[in-house]
Amino acid sequence: MSRTLNLVSEVKNAIRSDLRNNLSVDLSCIATKRDKYRRNNVTSVRLEVTDETGDGVAVFRENQCQPIDWEQVVSIRAGDPIRLKGFVDYKTKGSDILGQTVRKVTASNMGPALKDAVSSATQLYVARIKAELAKSLREDDFTEIDTRLISSAPPPEGSVYPLKVHYDGYGGRFHIASTPVPQLIRFASRTSFGRLFAISRSFTQTYRDPVASVESVIISVFERSASLEDLLYRINQRICAVLAIHAPNELPERFNIPPAPKRFQDLSEAEKAVTEPEIQLFTEQDDAPGEIGRLCWPSKVEEVGHFSEYVLAEGFGIGDSSDPAFSVASINVDRVFNLLFDDAEIRRIPDLTISQGRDNMANE
Incomplete structure (x- = not known):
């Protein structure tokens, strides 16, 4: 044949x-x-x-x-x-x-x-969304830091599990960092910068939903003296601004309404699917004052597996909400993209094969 x-x-x-x-x-x-x-x-x-x-x-x-x-x-x-x-x-x-x-x-x-038209278009749109979000952060005086990916620290208990690094030269077990958040906090604790962000990929073996891939593009944001509610609210504004530029159709009016925060004791209370953008805040149970939270948007389809909404951003705040120390949140750019297009290609792992000669040149 x-x-x-x-x-x-x-x-x-x-x-x-x-x-x-x-x-x-x-x-x-x-x-x-x-x-x-x-x-x-x-x-x-x-x-x-x-x-x-x-x-x-x-x-x-x-x-x-x-x-x-x-x-x-x-x-x-x-x-x-x-x-x-x-x-x-x-x-x-x-x-x-x-x-x-x-x-x-x-x-x-x-x-x-294009040989792989859908996948290439997906990469193009994700890159444009990422660039627009990063631009809006820079315009608000956020400083970008580079993310170091190889980590010797084991993953925290209960977190997403990162990918392992198989490289004998390190002489031990290493992982690829699944989030730049610890590095943002480390940088903020050693400098006077109050607004930071980092662009990375959430390399993880943990399955989270049908949209997030094994290397989803994420933008993590740190802001000193900001409550988590305020940070998520401003992230929602940035996402709406991006969608206004790139969405193929006009957004429903209910999506343009600023999301009112809802407070819960634990995640089980927030299982009902959202019908409009919503900020969900959860009080932490340990002694340290603070809260965790997420920005949710309704899914484009009624049901995606057992997921009925997109968590576009999630993070935590440290300190009392009336006098916050800082807040951190990570935006999942892949999920923002899927608000525009239903595209399973975003989860596909591409074949990035190159010729042996070029591989050698790249490593010299």
Whole structure:
């Protein structure tokens, strides 16, 4: 059965194995060089391309292309993102692909031109939402700190369990930090900065809901002398501002109403699904004054497994609510994205394979 090859490395492997099958090629790649030449009274174009797996060469012959396709071929320039279709070229020396059509990827045709269109669009939107939220924090004088990911400390009891690091060079058991919050508090305890944030990923083995992935993008925010209620309220304002820009449809009016905080003794009292944005606060039971809380939005669908709402942000406050010491909350950017689109791709673990040569260069 014939199949279509989507990576340069797959084309190279087919040529090396000398299968001689009529394998079709459909690549999303970047043009790196174009040479036009004439041989045996036939005008041809040699197009060098690259993708994440390596470099390849496609040859287009004018007498084998439709006029509209040939116009596209000769217009390609180095650096252009392209979608290239053709067949594995077993005969031509120095060529990997016998090209048929090529199209430059533009804003109008980007979706179908991408090899993994849905996943790529998901990454793009998550990145835009993350950038908008970070921009709004910087405009309010929050200072960003980098997150150190490898941790020697075991996970706290009852918390999400982080991913393990298998690296003998460390000589012990290590984990990838599932949250930058401890680092924010450490930085705040050693400096006079009152407003901090960090962008990281919540690397964890703990299943939380159908939206949050094994490496969900999170933005953790620290604010000195702020109550948790106030911090979550301002986070909700930032999320609403982002949705106003990026949402494909206008938000229901009830979503624009500032969420009124609701106080509970424990999580079991808050099991009923929310119908509008809501700040839920829970009094901690230990001796230290403080509270935990979360910002909830209703799910786009009536039921997602046994989850009926999105927890967009959650955190804790230290000190009395009338005289708070500080509060910290983490925004789950993936869940904010899923308020805009129902997209299971956000949980998919991508294949980030690159060629051996490039892997070596990256590690030098």
